[in-house]
Structure formats: C-alpha cells, structure tokens
Amino acid sequence: MSDHHAPRSLIVTLYGAYGRGTPEHPAGPVPVAALIRLLGTVGVDPPSVRSAVSRLKRRGLLVAGRTAGGAAGYALSDAARQLLDDGDRRIYGRPADQAADRWLLAVFSVPEQERHKRHLLRSRLGRLGFGTAAPGVWIAPDHLYEETRHALERLELAEYVDLFRGAHAGFTPTCEAVARWWDLSALAELHRAFLDAHEPVLRRWARRRSTDPEEAYRDYLLALDSWRHLPYADPGLPAALLPADWPGVRAGEVFAALHARLRAAGAQYAAQRLAEG
Incomplete structure (x- = not known):
C-alpha cells in the first residue's frame, strides 16, 4: 500500500463507495470482520484498521452498532453521510465548464476572542477549494455557491461571513489573477501524481476482456481514494483561465474511465465480503 493511502482515508472511501446503501434504504453497520477483510485487500493490516x-x-x-446477525460493526453517522452525499457531485461529476467571469467571494470577520473559528473558517474554505484574493477575502468559481452556503450553515459559521457573486472587473487580467489566487503549479502536480499512479492501471485494464472482481475492487478503491481529494483542491476552475496543457483534464478522464470500467465489478466483490459478516 502506498503511503499516500492512509487507513482512515481508505475507510472513508470504502464507506463512500460501498457502505452507504441508498437514501431510501441506508446501509446498516458494516461488520468489523468485513472491514478488516476489505481493507486487507488493499494492504491494510488488522491493527491499523481497528486504530x-x-x-x-x-x-x-x-457509530458503533450491531448487524442483523448480531455482529459488532460500525455505521456512518448522520453527519458523515451528509458529508459523503455532498461530495458526490464533486467526486463523480466534474462541473460543466464555467463562465470565466462568474465568481463567489467569501468575506469574513471573526472577533479576536473567537479566533479558533477564524482558523476553522480558513480551513473549511480551503477544503472547499477557495483561493485567497486578499486577507479575509476568499474566492471560488460561482458554481460552489450552494455547497459553500450549506457547509457554513452546517458548521455554524454563517454569521461571520458575507457571500458575494459577480464578475472580476479588473485591473489584472483574470487569467493572471487566478494564478495569484491559486497555486496552479501545486495543483498541476497533484493531477500529475494521480496520472502517474493510475493511468498505467487504466491502460492495463484496457487490454483485458475479463474483469476479476477482487482486482477491480482493489484498483478502483485505490483510484477513488486518490481522486476524491482532487476536486476539492482544484474546484473546477474555468478552462479558459488555465494553461493549455492543464493535466486536470486528463486526470478527470482517467478517473471517469476507471469508474466506468471497475466500479460495478468492485461492488460485486465488496458485497460478497460484506455478506460474509
């Protein structure tokens, strides 16, 4: 297992992919023994799973619970289920190319006696994909409006923030400003690292006619665990404002192809292991 794939991250990825059920029929607790088997397939040892x-x-x-058969297990909390549901649009569907002049500004002011909330605000806005336009002024593509509003309300931070939607009116050309608001070199490296790790996997599967469920599960879970962080680091910046050779386009194509090729077979393997209790 690569050092990049931390056990905690893999467990969240596992629940997101195979441990939620449906809104009408949420999944119950996943047996601890099944978690150990499923994480063992991607190289995580039992003590690391338990920790x-x-x-x-x-x-x-x-949250701890019991399966229908009485085995000890863990289910997603309501908050975790909401976080995973919110993440689906980002992870599984890159936004259509956005107009290059529509932006969302978050301007915040936090009293000094509540400076811990200032840190939380900065952390949350950064995790949502906002760039920094100026101290206390954060910027993101306009399509993040609903998700941002939802996140700030959920964390009880909305009272400290004003949101504005509009165009960049000057004076720096917007493509130059974007390169100042976000570290595009660092984002490009994240995309290239994903491609280095997972594009060879896609090429290998493209040469195969059959799909082994265990191999599909392993390769898909690792790809999803790598990919799911990228749409938050790179929030879908308008293509017209990015370098012509932007690797995020190819990274999105590779993940979409792996998802189409492997997810269903991986779900078959996961269901078998979960059924064993």
Whole structure:
C-alpha cells in the first residue's frame, strides 16, 4: 500500500463507495470482520484498521452498532453521510465548464476572542477549494455557491461571513489573477501524481476482456481514494483561465474511465465480503 493511502482515508472511501446503501434504504453497520477483510485487500493490516476505526468514531464519523446477525460493526453517522452525499457531485461529476467571469467571494470577520473559528473558517474554505484574493477575502468559481452556503450553515459559521457573486472587473487580467489566487503549479502536480499512479492501471485494464472482481475492487478503491481529494483542491476552475496543457483534464478522464470500467465489478466483490459478516 502506498503511503499516500492512509487507513482512515481508505475507510472513508470504502464507506463512500460501498457502505452507504441508498437514501431510501441506508446501509446498516458494516461488520468489523468485513472491514478488516476489505481493507486487507488493499494492504491494510488488522491493527491499523481497528486504530483507524477508533479515530473515526472519536471524530463522530462512525457509530458503533450491531448487524442483523448480531455482529459488532460500525455505521456512518448522520453527519458523515451528509458529508459523503455532498461530495458526490464533486467526486463523480466534474462541473460543466464555467463562465470565466462568474465568481463567489467569501468575506469574513471573526472577533479576536473567537479566533479558533477564524482558523476553522480558513480551513473549511480551503477544503472547499477557495483561493485567497486578499486577507479575509476568499474566492471560488460561482458554481460552489450552494455547497459553500450549506457547509457554513452546517458548521455554524454563517454569521461571520458575507457571500458575494459577480464578475472580476479588473485591473489584472483574470487569467493572471487566478494564478495569484491559486497555486496552479501545486495543483498541476497533484493531477500529475494521480496520472502517474493510475493511468498505467487504466491502460492495463484496457487490454483485458475479463474483469476479476477482487482486482477491480482493489484498483478502483485505490483510484477513488486518490481522486476524491482532487476536486476539492482544484474546484473546477474555468478552462479558459488555465494553461493549455492543464493535466486536470486528463486526470478527470482517467478517473471517469476507471469508474466506468471497475466500479460495478468492485461492488460485486465488496458485497460478497460484506455478506460474509
């Protein structure tokens, strides 16, 4: 297992891909034994699984329970389920190319006695994909409006923030300003790292006619675990404002192809392991 694939991240990825059920029929607790088997397939040893589960439980993302057969297990908390649901649009569907002059500004002011909330605000806006236009002024593509509003309300931070929607009116050309608001070189490196790790996997599967469910599960889970962070680091900046050789386009294509090729077979393997209890 690559050092990049931390056990806690893989467990969240596993639940997001195969442990939620449907809105009408949410999945119940996943047996601990099944978690150990499923994470073992991607190289995580049992003590690391148990340790990661404990941390996720302390963070309020997993809740202990019993399966229908009485086995000990863990289910997603309501908050974790909401976070995963919110992430689906980002992870599985890159936004259509946005107009290059539509932006969302978040301007915030936090009293000094509540400076811990200032740190939380900066952290959350950064995780949503905002760039920094000026101290206390953060900027993102306009299509993040609803998600940003939802996140700030959920974290009870909305009272500290004013949101504005509009165009960049000057004076720096917008493509130059974008390169100042975001570290495009760092974002490009993230995309290239994804391609280096997973484009060879796609080429290997493209040469095969059959699909082994266990191999599909392993390769898909690792690809999803790598990919799901990228749409937050790179929030879908308008293509017209990015370098012509922007690697994010190819990275999105590779993940979409792996998703189409492997997800269903991987789900078959995961369902078998979960059924074993």
